[in-house]
Amino acid sequence: MSEAKHLDQSHRPIPYGRQHITDDDIAAVVETLQSDFLTQGPKVLEFEQAFASYVGAKYAVACSNGTAALHLCTMALGVNKESRVITTPITFVASANCVRYCGGTVAFADIDPATALLDINKVRQLLENKPQGYYAGIIPVDFAGNPVNLEEYRQLANEYGLWIIEDACHAPGGYYIDSKGEKQLCGNGKYADLAIFSFHPVKHIATGEGGMVTTNDEKLYQELLKLRTHGITRDPNLMDENHGGWYMEMQELGYNYRIPDMLCALGISQLQRAEAGLARRRGIAKVYDKAFESHAGIEILGTTPEAYDSEGETGHAYHLYVIKVEDRKGLYDYLRQHNIFAQVHYIPAHTMPYYRNLGYKKGDYPKAESYYAGCLSLPMYPSLTQEEQEFVIEKVKEFVG
Structure with a gap:
């Protein structure tokens, strides 16, 4: 049985990001x-x-x-x-x-x-x-x-x-x-x-x-x-x-x-340990990619084509790992029920009241608004454990599947 099976609501909260102080x-x-x-x-x-x-x-x-x-x-x-x-x-x-x-x-x-x-x-x-x-x-x-x-x-x-x-x-x-x-x-x-x-x-x-x-x-x-x-x-x-x-x-x-x-x-x-943290982030992303790449109902946000070197390594820095799903609100709430605190990045700036008061309105930038309707940032930080990531993947698939 996967270690992720042993995680339940009693585990420590799993946020979308967390500092690591040594x-x-x-x-x-x-x-x-x-x-x-x-x-x-x-x-x-x-x-x-x-x-x-x-x-x-x-x-x-x-x-x-x-x-x-x-x-x-x-x-x-x-x-x-x-x-x-x-x-x-x-x-x-x-x-x-x-x-x-x-x-x-x-x-x-x-x-x-x-x-x-x-x-x-x-x-x-x-x-x-x-x-x-x-x-x-x-x-x-x-x-x-x-x-x-x-x-x-x-x-x-x-x-x-x-x-x-x-x-x-x-x-x-x-x-x-x-x-x-x-x-x-x-x-x-x-x-x-x-x-x-x-x-x-x-x-x-x-x-x-x-x-x-x-x-x-x-x-x-x-x-x-x-x-x-x-x-x-x-x-x-x-x-x-x-x-x-x-x-x-x-x-x-x-x-x-x-x-x-x-x-x-x-x-x-x-x-002094920035490169090690970056390598860990990219490793976490690879695990997410493999878990979701062929899963119906989960779309992985793409990477700039130029962000790959001749050996296929990526220059993506993975501050966030973003997926898109049809029922984002449902998945967001479901993950929170299991102490997984995913986040949404970002509410389109032009839809904020301040910018609407300057003349912008919903519908001005349809691709940004379509992205926002389904995006969700999953936990991504160097101290995220393998067991915690497996648990996140399990719960995402459980809801979407």
């Missing part, structure tokens, strides 16, 4: 708590440099959360009330809200139903229907950890004079293969002007709260550093004048989007 993580945080700096200290730069190296970018700026990272990007790129920015409706609303924070207009484009990623053909249609310069930029999202082909988006953006912010919150360590056969890591800055990450507890790297912006553009990097700290600089080379060692200049309106040293210490420790 003794080494705890020791790293304690060491920083006992140091001279709790914030604005050396651990911030250490985390930034380690993360930039991990994703292959020149620069990284750590901040208080992923939403702050998005806001910093839109500010650094000069988004204002005249700006129109294209993004996907299938994302956490922060991907769109960052444009609104700066007074800009959000233009949604529908998704590719095979992957739930922003459909580049729909984006092109938007661009072709307006004069050159009408749109300012694009925010594609590596949804579920599935990498967007940014090489294609870069070509399109260059054609229309647009910038790109890659929302890579779901995809640290993810990659796709470009037209030259080269591996492009999510957030490496090769094709996007800026990329952002989140360190929320359910993400690959957990710091409680936290975010990161990566870029290869030194000018944007310096602007991000300033905007993160009230628009203030202490760099003598950037000041209008200098009164002494104490002097600082507020040169523009920024925010307090800093991240404390103890959270960066936790991030550094977590980063």
Whole structure:
């Protein structure tokens, strides 16, 4: 008998995501708590440099959360009330809200139903229907950890004079293969002007709260550093004048989007086993794939074709494992009855009351809405045990079958 048969309602809850904190993580945080700096200290730069190296970018700026990272990007790129920015409706609303924070207009484009990623053909249609310069930029999202082909988006953006912010919150360590056969890591800055990450507890790297912006553009990097700290600089080379060692200049309106040293210490420790966690996520996905691939009534969300290398290995980072079923509400409730807390990602942003008040309505993006009607994210995190996964699979099949 499978070990999964022994799991019942008395087992610990099985969420869709869960942080994994080790003794080494705890020791790293304690060491920083006992140091001279709790914030604005050396651990911030250490985390930034380690993360930039991990994703292959020149620069990284750590901040208080992923939403702050998005806001910093839109500010650094000069988004204002005249700006129109294209993004996907299938994302956490922060991907769109960052444009609104700066007074800009959000233009949604529908998704590719095979992957739930922003459909580049729909984006092109938007661009072709307006004069050159009408749109300012694009925010594609590596949804579920599935990498967007940014090489294609870069070509399109260059054609229309647009910038790109890659929302890579779901995809640290993810990659796709470009037209030259080269591996492009999510957030490496090769094709996007800026990329952002989140360190929320359910993400690959957990710091409680936290975010990161990566870029290869030194000018944007310096602007991000300033905007993160009230628009203030202490760099003598950037000041209008200098009164002494104490002097600082507020040169523009920024925010307090800093991240404390103890959270960066936790991030550094977590980063050291990021590849092991990623390998485990991909292993969990393979088990789900095998269990559901030929099961009538269960559709597995597809992967970007470019996210496979020459050996057939995938660059999908698997923040989420998403299936689609006809009776999503029924399955969601059934799993909860068995202490399995699956989740739905995401309610289409354009259907939220805030965006409906701006003129969007249900029916505007039918593929996004069709995806939402059936999607469900199953438990996916490195510490998920084999027995727990077998139990999840058993209960999904039990309901759908």
